[in-house]
Amino acid sequence: MTGGALFIAVFLACAVEAVEATTIVLAAGTARDWRSALLGLGAGLLLLAAVVAALGPALTAIPLQSLRLVVGALLLVFGLQWLRKAILRASGRKALHDEDAIFATELAAARAAASHRVGYVPDWYAFTLSFKGVMLEGLEVAFIALTFGSNQKNIPLAAVAAVAAVVVVGVAGVAVRAPMARVPENTMKFVVGVMLTSFGTFWAAEGAGAHWPGSDAALLALVPLYALFGLGLAGALRPRPQPRPVVYSPEGVSE
């Protein structure tokens, strides 16, 4: 796996999560108090950085074979979850992730809640809403960056990709001051699901003692094959349009 592929995989995964976190921070800032929402964002990012700084070196100390088995298995289960949801959404069996609707819901809940000051934080509700959103979405970002980075022995590059995604999405969010409903979130989730499933399969099998034909080049076959399989499933699961009923009458047949 080249550095470029590692960067793209982590960047896309982190961008998807960053879009969701940005929606929550924007709702907290718009409905309540920007200072508190930004303090919550900063506190969440600091805690995530501490988690990555603590777990990163610990992961690199684990023998590569065991790391690949455990991390590969986790990524495979995790990737199948993403792929499953993306296929259900692409086939129309599950509602698309609607950032506008989520923003409106968060906004209504934030406006209805009571406000009180805690220390330097003018509005505790806006702070905790923003903090929780960043932490929960950010944990997935940290998980993906750490697992990809540690397996490739390049946590710094994975961290740069994660930070780049957060910065790009964050700047775009602040610039438009609106939920990023135009981001093709489901397509990105599908791509990330395919990548997580492919790398999870590859690393978990290697960790369990299997040897891939062509070594790393096997990934170049796994990624497109899983992508085609996922697209095929999404197409097959799309509900077929019902034929219009045919009405028989004395004047003839009408549709």
Added chain:
Amino acid sequence: MISRLRSFGAFWYDFIVGDDWRVAVVVALALALTYGVSRTSVPAWWLLPAVVVVVLPVSLRRAIRGG
């Protein structure tokens, strides 16, 4: 305290296992099988992709029927 521990466990369960726990169980079994086969002279690399190809449509079908 117990309810906090429970919600902590529920968070991690939802985070890693997600909506369909059977997928995680099948992946774990497939990995054990891959390990077993890799100890023999038979190639074991194809087992996990084969499991993905089976488990994903089954899980999707269950989600559609359940939802």
